[in-house]
Amino acid sequence: MSSDPWGRVDETGTVYVRTADGEKEVGSWQAGSPQEALAYFERKYEGLVVEISLLERRVKTTDLAPKEALTAIEHLRTTVSEAHAVGDLQALAKRLDELTELVDSRREERKAAKAKQSEEARGAKEQLVVEAEQLAESEQWRSAGERLRALVDTWKGLPRLDRKSDDELWHRFSHARSVFSKRRKAHFASLDAQREEARRTKEKLVAEAQSLSDSTDWGPTAARYRELMADWKAAGRAQREAEEDLWNRFRGAQDVFFAARSEVFAERDTEQRENLERKEELVAEAEKLLPVGDLKAARAQFRSINERWEAVGHVPRDARPRIEARMHAVERALQDSEEAEWRRTNPEVRARAEGLTGQLQAAVDKLRDQIEAARAAGNTAKADKLQSELDGRQALLDAALKGMGEFR
Structure with a gap:
């Protein structure tokens, strides 16, 4: 009989393995020595060790699913319990128990991680829904549309939740996108209608602008063009493809009119500058008549100058006040010279002036006599009062005598 710490072979060739529950028959051996029998069954044991070690490595170093790992463990546990092998089978069972605990721990960790991931995904999706619902009311059509498309891509990258929660959140998210899409569609439909109305209005403005392009009624037509431009701006924009063509036609009609007006005004400005030069020569000639010497000759020369002045025509508007003032x-x-001459030669005026002068002279002579009499009588107060009256009358007499000098 032969034996080792974990098994033995009896005299009949039966092989036993020692366990905590006692010996267990694992086979028989008739082909060789007992040592060879134990070695054979020990190699089977080593095979189990290798299988368990490989499974341990897979569990610890790979993402082996807990369910798959537990299935493999249970398979090895059965294999160990039914093994025809010699070795420390209890140690192998303990390793499988420890591996089961590790898998259970990993499963709980994964469950917690999955729950955390799910909660984070829920939070992320709820944020996406809230932002989408806010964007649904936006009128920033381009940027909001681009952002909603980005939110969809973000949504697709997030893990799914439980079906009910995921469906509820997706319904809100999808509804927000639909609301925005409908509002944007309605907005652009309205905008298209406005642009079509603007196009029709601008077609009418273009037609009128073109009808005015050959007008020579410069002032009223220019004013009407300003009104048409205000109407153009108030009409809003037409469709992009029509707007440029309408504007080119509208502006082209104006350009024809204003180019013709500019040409005419340029000719007129040249003529008016020449007129100004001629009138400056005439006014210089007129100013040489001053001061007036021979009134009759000066009046005749001025009449000739004025006739030539009237024949010259218009001068530039900004120069008109200055040249006409001169x-x-x-x-x-x-x-003024004519009025002075008339006063000097008018007999009635001369007679009235001579009468007034005579009256003033008589009054002055009388006052002098009264003053002498008062002084002679020693009445100084009366003499002083009469002297004051004499001074006033003398001043009037001096003025009258000076005026009489203009009649000589």
């Missing part, structure tokens, strides 16, 4: 100044000077 001509009017000469005319006023001649009128």
Whole structure:
């Protein structure tokens, strides 16, 4: 009979393994020595050790699913319990128990991680839903649309929740997108209608602008073009493809009119500048008549100058007040000279002036006599009072005598 710490072979060739529950028959051996029998069954044991070690490594170093790992463990546990092998089978069973605990621990960790991941995914999806619902009311059509598309991509990258929760959140998310899409569609439909109305309005403005392009009624037509431009701006924009064509036609019609007006105005401005030069020469000639010497000759020369002045025509508007003021100044000077001459030669005025002078002279002579009499009588107060009255009458007499000098 032969034996070792974990098994023995009896005299009949039966092989036993020692366990905590006692010996267990694992086979018989008739082909060789007992030592060879034990070695054979010990190799079977080593095979079990290798299988368990490989499973331990897979569990510890790979993402082996807990369910698959437990199935493999239970298979090995059965294999160990039914093994025809010699060795520390209890140690193998203990290793399988420890591996089961590890898998259970990993399963709980994965469950917790999955729950955390699910909660995070729920939170992320709820945030996406809230943002989508806010964007649903936005009128920033382009940026909001792009953001909603980005939210969809983000949603697709998140883990699924339980079916009920995931469906509820997706329904809200999808509804928000639908609301935005309908609002945007309605907005652009309205915008298209507005642009079509703007196109029709601008077609009418273009037609009127083109009808005015050959007008020579410069002022009213230019004013009407300004009104048409205000109407154009108020009409809003037409469709992009129509807007540019309408504007080119509208602006082209204006350009034809204003180019023609500019050409005419340029010719007129040249003519008016030439007129200004001529009138400056005439006013300089008129100003040489001052101061007036021979009134009759000056009036005749001024009449000739004024006739030529009237024949010249218009001058630039900004120069008109200045040049006309100079001509009017000469005319006023001649009128003043005529009035002075009339006063000097008018018999009635001369007679009234001589009468007034005579009266003042008589009054002055009388006052002098009264003053002498008062002084002679020693009445100084009366003499002083009469002297004050004499001074006033003398001043009037001096003014009258000066005026009489204009009649000589």
